[in-house]
Amino acid sequence: MAMDHGGVRAGANCGEPELSDSLKTFGAVLKALRDEARLTQEQFAPRVQYSAAYIAKIEQGKRFPPRDLLDRSEEVLGATAARVLAAAAGSLTRKVGLASWFLQWAAIEEDAISLYAYECRAIPGLLQPEAYIRAIFERRLPPLSGEQIEHQVTARLERQQLLAERPNTAFSFVIEQALLERRMGGPEVTRQLLDHLLDQGGRRNIEIQVMPLCQYDHAGIDGLMYLAETQQHEWVGYSEGQQSSILITAPKDVSAMLQRYGKLRSQALGREATVSLLEQMRGAL
Structure with a gap:
């Protein structure tokens, strides 16, 4: 895999990924070791400091295991089990691909305690209502089958549950007004999108800001960006492009992204002005 700007680049279709064989294998190994220790998911999860639902997703191959899981598992499952788990995890680090x-x-x-997103391409996946998700995947090229579309919609809606499951996480979204003006999927889909954004933006831990169409001073010239603060108060960046994705971990590069994002927040409309604009656009449909 080619290293670039402190991150890892991989081939991608920039949508929700299919389950990879290596992730499913790791999940099966974790489940077998947990069963061998005669622990249920509900018993195992708090001992490794994760939720039972999150452990279930890892065992199903739906989530990449976090770094801390291996160390914490050794304390619960023992040294031998930890070595087996580490060997299974080794195949994940060598696998090429977006999944x-x-x-x-x-x-x-x-696992983030702060999550920031700037989008100039499409509404962030965490904020997309079902109708908008379908509009995106129905227009995907090469075309997807009906079954593939359903799989993608289900995966994305499941991912969105963390907005409700993590009330102590601070979410910030800066969205270009052009994405709303585009009316992806038509007026009815746009109406549902605006209603959804107004609803989500009403949560105490979610801030949505719109970047106006006319903005002479704009810090987002380098494109979309995602930033997350971990429980250890470390920041990680993520970005996507045509057939590619990159995870950014080098402190210098993440710092640059944080500076740009901070500037974008100061340039975008505030919370009240954003609500006013969304309501105005909703009324114009």
Whole structure:
């Protein structure tokens, strides 16, 4: 895998990934070791400081295992089991493809105490209502089958549950007004999108800001960016492009992204002005 700007680049279709064989294998190994220790998911999860639902996703191959899981598992399952688990994890780090790296970012998202997103391409996945998700995947090229679309919609809606499951996480989204003006999927889909943004923006831990169409001073010229603060107060960046994705961990590069994001927040409309604009656009449909 090619290293670039302190991150890992991988081939991608920039949508929700299919389950990879290596992730499913790791999940099966974790489940077998947990069963051998005669622990249920509900018993095992608090001992490794994760939720039972999160452990279930890892065992199903739906989430990339976080770094801390291996160390914490050794204390619960023993040294021998930890070596087996580490060997299974080794195949994940060698796997090329978006599935592994996107799922690693999804794991970072679920464990983050702060999560920031700037989008100039599409509404952030965590904020997309079902109708908008379908509009995106129905227009995907090469075309997807009906079954593939359903799989993608289900995966994305499941991922969005963390907005409700993590009330102590601070979410910040800066969205270009052009994404709303585009009316992806038509007026009815746009109406549902605006209603959804107004609803989500009403949560105490979610801040949504719109970047106006006319903005002479704009810090987002380098494109979309995602940033997450881990429980250890370390920041990680993530970005996507055409057929590629990158996880950014080098402190210098993440610092630059944080500076840009801070500037974007100061340039975008505030919370009240954003609500006013969304309501105005909703009324114009």
